[in-house]
Amino acid sequence: MRKFTLVLGLLTGAAVGAPTLQQAAAQEQIYVPLLTYRTGPFAGSGIPIADGMRDYLEMLNQRDGGIGGVKIAIEECETGYDTKKGVECYEAVKSKNPVIMNPYSTGITLQLIPRASIDKIPILSMAYGLSASADGTTFPWIFNPPVTYWDGASVMVSYMAHQLGGFDKLKGKKLGLIHLDAPYGKEPIPLLQDLSKRYGFELKLYPVPAADMQNQSGIWLGVRRDRPDFIYNQGFGAMNPTAVKEALRNNFPIDKLVGVWWAGGDDDARAGGAEAKGYKSLNFHQAGTNFPVIQDILKHVADKNLSKVDNRNRIGENLYNRGVYNSMLIAEAVRNAQKLTGKKVVTGEDVRRGLESLNISEQRLKEMGMEGFAAPVQVSCSDHNGHNKVFMAEWDGGKYVKASDWMAPLKDEVRPLIDSAAKEYAAGNSGWPKRAEACDKAT
Amino acid sequence: MFYREAGQFKTTYASDMAVFPILQDRIGLACILLIGFVGIPLLSGTFFLQTVMIPFLVFSLAAIGLNILTGYTGLLSLGSGAFMGVGAYACYKLTTIYPDVNIVIWILASGFFAAGIGVVFGLPSLRIKGFYLIVATLAAQFFLQWSFVRIPWLYNYNASGAIEVPQRLLAGIPLTGANATPVTRYLVLLAIVTFLTWIASNLVHGRIGRSWMAVRDMDIAAELMGIRLLPAKLLAFAVSSFYCGVAGACMMFLWYGGGEANDAFNINQSFIILFMVIIGGLGSLIGSFLGAAFISVLPTALKFGLPALGIAIPGTVAEHATYILLGALIIFFLIVEPHGLARLWQIGKQKLRMWPFPY
Numbered sequence: 001m002r003k004f005t006l007v008l009g010l011l012t013g014a015a016v017g018a019p020t021l022q023q024a025a026a027q028e029q030i031y032v033p034l035l036t037y038r039t040g041p042f043a044g045s046g047i048p049i050a051d052g053m054r055d056y057l058e059m060l061n062q063r064d065g066g067i068g069g070v071k072i073a074i075e076e077c078e079t080g081y082d083t084k085k086g087v088e089c090y091e092a093v094k095s096k097n098p099v100i101m102n103p104y105s106t107g108i109t110l111q112l113i114p115r116a117s118i119d120k121i122p123i124l125s126m127a128y129g130l131s132a133s134a135d136g137t138t139f140p141w142i143f144n145p146p147v148t149y150w151d152g153a154s155v156m157v158s159y160m161a162h163q164l165g166g167f168d169k170l171k172g173k174k175l176g177l178i179h180l181d182a183p184y185g186k187e188p189i190p191l192l193q194d195l196s197k198r199y200g201f202e203l204k205l206y207p208v209p210a211a212d213m214q215n216q217s218g219i220w221l222g223v224r225r226d227r228p229d230f231i232y233n234q235g236f237g238a239m240n241p242t243a244v245k246e247a248l249r250n251n252f253p254i255d256k257l258v259g260v261w262w263a264g265g266d267d268d269a270r271a272g273g274a275e276a277k278g279y280k281s282l283n284f285h286q287a288g289t290n291f292p293v294i295q296d297i298l299k300h301v302a303d304k305n306l307s308k309v310d311n312r313n314r315i316g317e318n319l320y321n322r323g324v325y326n327s328m329l330i331a332e333a334v335r336n337a338q339k340l341t342g343k344k345v346v347t348g349e350d351v352r353r354g355l356e357s358l359n360i361s362e363q364r365l366k367e368m369g370m371e372g373f374a375a376p377v378q379v380s381c382s383d384h385n386g387h388n389k390v391f392m393a394e395w396d397g398g399k400y401v402k403a404s405d406w407m408a409p410l411k412d413e414v415r416p417l418i419d420s421a422a423k424e425y426a427a428g429n430s431g432w433p434k435r436a437e438a439c440d441k442a443t
Numbered sequence: 444m445f446y447r448e449a450g451q452f453k454t455t456y457a458s459d460m461a462v463f464p465i466l467q468d469r470i471g472l473a474c475i476l477l478i479g480f481v482g483i484p485l486l487s488g489t490f491f492l493q494t495v496m497i498p499f500l501v502f503s504l505a506a507i508g509l510n511i512l513t514g515y516t517g518l519l520s521l522g523s524g525a526f527m528g529v530g531a532y533a534c535y536k537l538t539t540i541y542p543d544v545n546i547v548i549w550i551l552a553s554g555f556f557a558a559g560i561g562v563v564f565g566l567p568s569l570r571i572k573g574f575y576l577i578v579a580t581l582a583a584q585f586f587l588q589w590s591f592v593r594i595p596w597l598y599n600y601n602a603s604g605a606i607e608v609p610q611r612l613l614a615g616i617p618l619t620g621a622n623a624t625p626v627t628r629y630l631v632l633l634a635i636v637t638f639l640t641w642i643a644s645n646l647v648h649g650r651i652g653r654s655w656m657a658v659r660d661m662d663i664a665a666e667l668m669g670i671r672l673l674p675a676k677l678l679a680f681a682v683s684s685f686y687c688g689v690a691g692a693c694m695m696f697l698w699y700g701g702g703e704a705n706d707a708f709n710i711n712q713s714f715i716i717l718f719m720v721i722i723g724g725l726g727s728l729i730g731s732f733l734g735a736a737f738i739s740v741l742p743t744a745l746k747f748g749l750p751a752l753g754i755a756i757p758g759t760v761a762e763h764a765t766y767i768l769l770g771a772l773i774i775f776f777l778i779v780e781p782h783g784l785a786r787l788w789q790i791g792k793q794k795l796r797m798w799p800f801p802y
Contacts, residue, residue, distance in 0.1 A: 038759040078746070078758025083699070083706050085746075088494045092747055095490065107706045110605055114621030114700060130603050181592060182705045183604025190602075209589075210705050421602040428599060430542065431610030431620060 029073045030066070030334060030345060032057060033093040035104050040080035042237045045265050045319055049104065050076065051309045052323020055301045056293075060331055062300040067331055068338045070345055083107035090115075099337075099351040100124055100330055106184050109142075116141035117433055122352040124333070126326045127261060127284065131187060132421035134385030136356065139422065140437045143355045145329065146284050146377045146388035149234070150417055151409030152260050153188035155282060155390050156232045157195050158407060159258070163230075171200035176228035178219065178235065178243055181207035185234050188260075191417060192232075195410075204228050213239040220246040233259040241271030244279055254278045258392070266317045269395035276395055280403065281318075283393040285325040285374045287400040289316035292369025293324065318393070318400045325374060332360055340440060356381050357440045375406050381439035385418075387411045446796035462648055479633055484626045492625040494743055497698045500629075500636045501690055502739045506719040506731035507643050508686025513717070514726035515647055516679035517659030518568050522561075522580035523687045524712030525587035528704050529557040530688025531695040532597045535606045539599055546611035546619055547631060550692045557688020558681040560587070565680025569673050572662075584710055591704030598703075605703035608696055619696045628697040635693060639686065644728055646682065655679050656726070687716075722776060724785025733784035741769060 036050035037043060057074050066072050075096075077089035086108030090101065101116070101123045103109040109129035116123050117140065125133070125144045133142035160175060161167040177192060179185035189205065196203040204226050206219045216239075223231070231252065233243050240263040247257050255278035259268070264281030272279065289295065294316055301307045302315060309315055337346040337354030346354070358379045365371055375389040387409050394403035426432040446467055453459040463469045483496060509523045533556035537549045564583035568576055591597060592604070601607055610620030617623040618631060646652050654675045657665035666672055695702060715738060723734020742765045749756055756764065780787045794801070 036758075039762040076758055078762045080762055083702060084498070087699070088743060088747075091490045091493050095488075107703065110603055110607075110701055110703070111699060114608075118621050132602055183703055186604060187602070211710075424602065425607065428539070428601065428607050429609045429620065431617070431622065 028345060029071045031073045031075070031093075031096050031098050032100060032330060032334075033089070033096070033098045034074065034076045034102055035079050035086055035089050035108065036076050037079050037081040037104065039078060040082065042081040044267055045237065045262070046081065046104075048265070048309075048314060048317050048319040049323040049326070051307065051314070052320040052325075053102070053327045054323070055297050055307050055309075055315070056324045056327035057331065058306055059293075059297045059300045062304065062306070063296055067334045068344055072331075072334075079105060079108065081105050081107075083111060087111050094119060094121070097347065099334060099346055099348050100355075102126075102326065102330070103129070106130075113139065113142055114429065119348075120352075121348040122333075122355055124326070124329060124355065126329060128184075130425075132418055132425050134383060134387075134418045135422035136380070136382045136384040137422075137435050138426050138432070139384065140356075140381075140435045141352060143379065143384045145358070145379050145384070145386045146375070147390055147409060148385055148387070148414065148418070149184075149187040149260065150191045150414045151385075151387050151411075152282050152390065153191050153232065153234075154195065154410035154413055155407050156230075156258055157192070157199070157201075158410060159392060159404070160201075160230050161199070162407075167199055173201045173230075174204055174226060174228040175201055176204045176206055176223060176226065176231040178206040178208065178216075178223075178231055178233050180213070180235055180239055181209045184236065188232070188234055191413065194413065194417075206231075208235065208239055208243075213237060214242050216242050216246045220250045220252075223252060224250050230256045230258065233257060233263045235259065235263050240265065240268035244269060244272040244276050248272050248275050255280065255394075258282065261322070261390075264393060264400065265319050266399070269400075274397055277397040279395040281393050281395075281400065282390050283318070283400070283402075284388065284390045285321055286372065286402060287316060287318040287321055287393065291371075291373045293328075293373065294321070296369060297324070321373075328368065328370065328374075329358070329377070332364075333358055352437070353440050355379060356384070387414060446792060448796075462644055476637065479637075480630070484630060489625045492629045493698075494747075495740055496629055497625065497632060498739045498743075499735055500632050501694045501698050502716070502719060502735035503732045504636050504639060504693065505687050505690035505716050506723060506735045507640060507728060508683045508690060509716050509720045510723075510725065510728070510731045511643065511647070511655070511686065512679050512683035513720055514724075514730070515652060515659060516655040516676065516683075518565075518676065518679060519573060519577050520580040520683070521577050521710070521713045521717065522564060522583035522587070523683075523716045524708045524710060525584040526557045526561055526684045526687035527691025527694060527712065528587055528591055528708030529560045529684070530554055530691035531606060531708070532591060532704075533557065533688065534692035534696060535599070535608075536597065538609065538611060542609070542611075545613065546696065547613060547635070550635065550696060551689060553692040554685035554689040557691070558685040561680045561684025561687075562677050565677050565684075568676045568680065581710075584713055588704055588708060588710075591708065603703075606695055606701050608699075608701045611696075619700070621700065632693055632697045635689065639689065640728060643682075643686070647728070651678065659726075718773070722773060722783055724783030727783070727785035729788060730783050730785030733788065737772075737784065738769075741765075741772075 034053050037046035038050055054074060057072050061072055079086040079089055086105055098121055101121050103112055103125060106128050109125045112123055123142050127147050129144050131148040131150055133139040133144055134148055161170050192203050206222055208216055208219055235243055247254055257279055259281040261282050264283055269276045269279045302312055333351050333354040336358055337350040340353050341350045360377045362376055377386055377388050379386050389406035389408050391402055391406050392404035393400040448465050451466055505527060512518050512520050530553045534549050534553035538546055567579040598606055608619050610617055610622060616627055618627055654670045657670055658675050662672055719734035719738045722737055724730025745765045746761045
């Protein structure tokens with residue numbers, strides 16, 4: 001009966017191999033696979049992100065005929081936020097010469113990091129993945145702009161200081177960290193511990209086990225007992241709306257609850273009803289449709305029924321716009337690569353160079369119809385993150401609005417952590433390649 | 444016709460007791476091994492090896508492990524995912540502490556750590572059976588998974604909180620890490636699985652296997668016949684966990700190339716392996732392979748096979764269709780043949796034997 005498996009497998013293998021041949025015929029395109037999760041327990045956040053990513057690229061195809069005159073071949077592969085399926089997707093798209101990979105899951109990113117330099121496909125893990133991969137000297141093929149989780153946590157501390165009236169006022173205050181009890185959730189802890197020692201505030205940890213995301217009553221009893229002044233939420237999926245609801249139920253002042261950017265879904269805040277007004281979340285792009293770029297998407301994609309969104313009103317939601325932002329980085333990297341190499345059809349190696357010299361200025365944002373939508377982003381050969389500015393988005397009962405100025409992360413605190421984590425990673429993975437890729441000057 | 448054993452005389456006790464008494468079976472097995480070791484590596488691409496064959500072999504090994512416990516000894520367990528985790532973390536610790544020792548040795552040795560933990564959690568099996576034992580093994584699952592996340596020593600205090608598989612060489616060729624080709628990993632994995640299947644086959648066909656089956660069929664009767672229950676049951680736990688542990692180490696080092704317990708060794712994994720064993724056939728080694736093929740290969744085949752055959756379905760639809768189809772097939776198989784795919788194979792073999800003159 002292993003023969004049966006074999007035949008089945010051979011059929012699959014042959015079948016999967018076949019499209020590669022067709023692909024070769026259509027040369028004049030840039031293949032951008034999108035690993036998305038529209039199914040599974042995290043589909044709630046996965047669907048708007050997938051829609052946003054897809055629609056921006058589709059808009060470029062419709063409005064400009066692609067990037068630099070070359071059409072973008074967009075293909076989604078469903079991961080269900082499952083690492084095994086994600087890696088399957090990677091293996092499936094790898095043969096079609098993708099210019100960039102978007103794993104859209106920390107687990108999948110961790111799997112792909114060692115393979116990127118061998119397969120010569122750059123990885124863009126936008127504000128997720130391995131924070132240490134911000135070190136371009138150790139990880140020439142991995143990019144995680146615009147910010148890392150450590151940057152986010154440092155902004156949380158400076159925001160708290162700002163609210164209290166200065167860093168000297170932090171002494172004796174309590175910051176609670178409610179986090180998913182998994183590597184993603186635990187990531188801010190070392191930085192917050194360092195900062196708590198430096199500024200004398202107390203750090204209280206509230207781990208939420210992955211199995212208990214929707215059952216946090218016990219954890220919030222601890223919050224009631226400790227009475228923290230602020231709570232930072234490094235949560236994901238069903239954990240976020242539950243945290244908002246529990247905060248309201250336990251009379252925790254909702255405006256003192258701040259989520260990381262992945263805790264900023266419209267559905268996360270909506271769960272709390274009208275009382276959730278004031279819930280905050282860090283962000284690096286604006287929500288809403290009042291930007292020329294989103295209007296273009298409405299005009300060139302939604303009006304032509306090319307979007308996959310189930311309801312037009314969902315265009316402009318926070319996570320939808322995050323997908324747009326993600327695809328903007330992809331498109332800019334490809335554009336940059338075309339400029340650097342002079343080629344129209346670029347390869348993964350070219351796009352790696354394009355990402356490394358990415359410099360999206362105010363001027364460029366304005367050209368793209370993104371003035372005020374996002375802050376400038378700059379990446380360099382040694383710094384693959386940029387530690388760019390973020391702001392505090394506030395839920396006004398129906399949408400997220402900008403509630404603070406752009407705040408810069410405490411880069412001096414974050415960078416040493418990144419350098420040492422990157423060194424550890426390279427030391428732990430014996431045989432980790434030394435950077436051999438040349439460095440391009442920023443354009 | 445195909446299985447006509449006319450003319451195959453058994454002249455010794457040894458040949459009468461052989462695992463494969465019929466010549467055609469032995470030829471078939473040789474063919475399968477030949478295809479596995481030579482045909483597949485030569486003919487298939489990396490996608491097929493990486494997403495079909497390697498997962499299939501890893502799950503087969505885990506299913507054999509659970510089958511020894513559940514199928515042969517009759518002890519239900521929901522801890523196989525966690526025992527796989529013990530193997531993976533043990534192998535990671537061993538290879539980072541002693542990097543010069545051959546990784547294949549560590550993969551096999553990590554099974555002993557899983558066996559040790561398995562014995563500890565198997566102790567209640569002397570007093571409890573059935574659903575109560577499930578609860579005890581469930582405790583193992585939760586406790587071990589908690590440990591993998593909460594004890595940073597186990598993952599060498601990595602900032603990512605995950606196992607990061609370093610590069611290790613086998614005869615100068617990279618076997619683990621990103622530089623290892625799927626062919627190398629596949630061949631080593633296939634060799635491990637073949638070797639361990641051979642050991643398992645000898646175990647279950649010998650004295651130990653008979654004592655396990657006696658315990659499964661009626662433990663009081665087994666005790667009266669002189670089988671000591673505690674050693675028999677604990678040995679089943681140890682051997683089962685050993686197989687699961689090696690499967691877990693193979694999963695991390697030869698398939699995933701790094702990963703994290705919440706993701707890879709959660710309760711879902713335990714359920715999936717239990718389904719493989721039930722659908723494949725309890726108390727059958729070939730059933731373990733069939734069950735693993737059914738559960739691990741079918742979703743991949745549906746997701747990537749159908750669109751490539753021209754049936755264009757979006758990923759989301761394929762994903763949902765997989766769940767529906769898999770569920771329907773499970774129910775279908777359990778109604779048609781409650782003893783699993785292995786029994787189906789046996790019936791088929793019997794039919795082939797009579798064909799074309801059934802009586």
